[in-house]
Amino acid sequence: MRTDLVVVGLGYVGLPLARRAHEAGLTVLGYDVSDAVVAGLDAGRSHVGDVSDEQLAAMRAAGFRAGTDPSVIRRADTVVICVPTGLSARRRPELGAVEAASRTVAAHLRTGTLVVLESTSHPGTTDDVVRPTLERTSGLRVGEDIHLGYSPERIDPGNKEFGLPNTPKVVSGCTPLCAKHAVAFYSRFVDTVVVSRGTREAEMAKLLENTYRFVNIALVDEVALLCDHMGIDVWDVLHCAATKPFGFEPFTPGAGVGGHCIPVDPHYLAAKADAEGFPLTLVPAAQGVLDRMPRHVVNRAAALLGETTGRSLRGARVLLLGVTYKPDVADVRETPAIPLARGLRAEGAELVYHDPYIPEFAVDGAVISRAASLTEALNDVDVAILLQGHACYDTSMVGRAGCPVLDTRGKVAGARTALL
Ligand SMILES: NC(=O)c1ccc[n+]([C@@H]2O[C@H](COP(=O)([O-])OP(=O)(O)OC[C@H]3O[C@@H](n4cnc5c(N)ncnc54)[C@H](O)[C@@H]3O)[C@@H](O)[C@H]2O)c1
Incomplete structure (x- = not known):
C-alpha cells in the first residue's frame, strides 16, 4: 500500500514534520535506526516536546507507525531525511548519518519518488553526497526517474507563535522539475513556500541564519x-x-x-x-x-x-x-x-x-x-x-x-x- 510520506529520522525535526503532515491529511510512516525511539513511539510516548502523547495517539489512530524496518521506504511517494548532523570532538562536521540514511533510502527507492534532505549541512551536501549515493545504489537518475531536493528545517522548539505551518519554508530541487515536485509536496501543509535558486542556496541560507545568531550572541557576550x-x-x-x-x-x-x-x-x-x-x-x-x-x-x-x-x-x-x-x-x-x-x-x-x-x-x-x-x-x-x-x-x-x-x-x- 502506498503512503504519502515516510520520514527518516524521528527526532526533534522528523516527528513534528510527521505530525504536521498527518494533521494536513497526508498518510505518514516513520523509519528510525533507534530501537529505543521506535519502542517509545510504539508505546505511545513522544520523546519530543513539540509533539504531545495525545497528538501521537491521533497520528497512530490514523495509521502512523514508526519502525526500524527500512522497507517501508518503498511505499513512499515522498521520503524526507531528518537525521542528525553533529560535530566531532574537534568540531568537524560528521555526515555519517546523512550518508547512511541516503544508502538506506537508495536501497528501497522506486521510480517517481521525491526525496528531500532536511538535515542541516554545508552547501553541496544534497548534490555531492546524497545524489550520487541515491543514483549509484538505485540505478535511478535524479531529475528523470526520481526527484531530489533540500529544504532546511527552521523549527524553534517551544515557540508558541511560529511552528511548521506558519514559518515560511525554503524549498529547492536539484533540477527545476525536482523543485516543482518539492514545492507541490510542502505546499500541502505549509502556508508559504519560498523557492530557492538551487539546493546550495537553500543549504547556505540555513547556515547563514544560524551563523548570524552565533556571531551576534558572541558580540553581545x-x-x-x-x-x-x-x-x-x-x-x-x-x-x-x-x-x-x-x-x-x-x-x-x-x-x-x-x-x-x-x-x-x-x-x-x-x-x-x-x-x-x-x-x-x-x-x-x-x-x-x-x-x-x-x-x-x-x-x-x-x-x-x-x-x-x-x-x-x-x-x-x-x-x-x-x-x-x-x-x-x-x-x-x-x-x-x-x-x-x-x-x-x-x-x-x-x-x-x-x-x-x-x-x-x-x-x-x-x-x-x-x-x-x-x-x-x-x-x-x-x-x-x-x-x-x-x-x-x-x-x-x-x-x-x-x-x-x-x-x-x-x-x-x-x-x-x-x-x-
Ligand atoms: N532540533 C532542532 O531544533 C533543529 C532545527 C533545525 C534543523 N535541525 C537539523 O535537523 C536534523 C535532525 O535534527 P534533530 O534535532 O531532529 O535530531 P535528533 O537527534 O533529535 O533526531 C534524529 C533521529 O534520526 C535517527 N537516525 C540517525 N541515523 C539514522 C539513519 N541512518 N536512518 C534513520 N534514522 C536515523 C536517530 O535515531 C534520531 O531519532 C539535524 O541536521 C539538525 O541540525 C534541527
Whole structure:
C-alpha cells in the first residue's frame, strides 16, 4: 500500500514534520535506526516536546507507525531525511548519518519518488553526497526517474507563535522539475513556500541564519565582558540599544549557546569555507568569545561569594537554576550548564540544580543532585546562579533569596544579586 510520506529520522525535526503532515491529511510512516525511539513511539510516548502523547495517539489512530524496518521506504511517494548532523570532538562536521540514511533510502527507492534532505549541512551536501549515493545504489537518475531536493528545517522548539505551518519554508530541487515536485509536496501543509535558486542556496541560507545568531550572541557576550570590566550595566545598555526602531536586532548575553543548531551549524560553514581555501574569520573569533563565557560565570560567582560571605567556591554549595539550553524547553543538548558545571566542580564547588523540565542532570557521568523545592534550595545553598529564565521562575522571589544570586539573564533585582 502506498503512503504519502515516510520520514527518516524521528527526532526533534522528523516527528513534528510527521505530525504536521498527518494533521494536513497526508498518510505518514516513520523509519528510525533507534530501537529505543521506535519502542517509545510504539508505546505511545513522544520523546519530543513539540509533539504531545495525545497528538501521537491521533497520528497512530490514523495509521502512523514508526519502525526500524527500512522497507517501508518503498511505499513512499515522498521520503524526507531528518537525521542528525553533529560535530566531532574537534568540531568537524560528521555526515555519517546523512550518508547512511541516503544508502538506506537508495536501497528501497522506486521510480517517481521525491526525496528531500532536511538535515542541516554545508552547501553541496544534497548534490555531492546524497545524489550520487541515491543514483549509484538505485540505478535511478535524479531529475528523470526520481526527484531530489533540500529544504532546511527552521523549527524553534517551544515557540508558541511560529511552528511548521506558519514559518515560511525554503524549498529547492536539484533540477527545476525536482523543485516543482518539492514545492507541490510542502505546499500541502505549509502556508508559504519560498523557492530557492538551487539546493546550495537553500543549504547556505540555513547556515547563514544560524551563523548570524552565533556571531551576534558572541558580540553581545564580548560587550558584556567589556561592560563587566568597565563597571557598566550591560542589561541597561541592551535595553537602551533595543529601543532603536530600525537597524538593531537585540541578542542577549549568557553563559554560552546551546541546542543542536547554533553551536553546531556555523562549524559546517567554517569547515566548508576551509575546504574551499576561503577560511572564515568571524566564526572562529565568535567561538573564541563563547568559549570564554563559562569561565567568566565561574569567576563572577566566585567574586560574588567572596564579597558577600568571604568564602571561596571550594566546598561551597552552588545552585544552578535552569539547566536547559533555552527557557521553557526540556532539552539539555549542548547546554552551557555543562561547561559551567565542569568549571565550578574544578573549583571544588558542590553542585545542586533546580529545573522543572529536567528530572535528572548528569555531567561527565556524575549526577548532580536535584532540588525539589526552589524556595528551600535558595535558603540552603551558598550561592545561586540563574542560568535559564523559565517562565515559572518568580524572579522577584529569587531576588529575595537567602543566598546571593548571580543572574546571567538580566531578570533578577535584589540587594545581593550580581549581574553577568
Ligand atoms: N532540533 C532542532 O531544533 C533543529 C532545527 C533545525 C534543523 N535541525 C537539523 O535537523 C536534523 C535532525 O535534527 P534533530 O534535532 O531532529 O535530531 P535528533 O537527534 O533529535 O533526531 C534524529 C533521529 O534520526 C535517527 N537516525 C540517525 N541515523 C539514522 C539513519 N541512518 N536512518 C534513520 N534514522 C536515523 C536517530 O535515531 C534520531 O531519532 C539535524 O541536521 C539538525 O541540525 C534541527
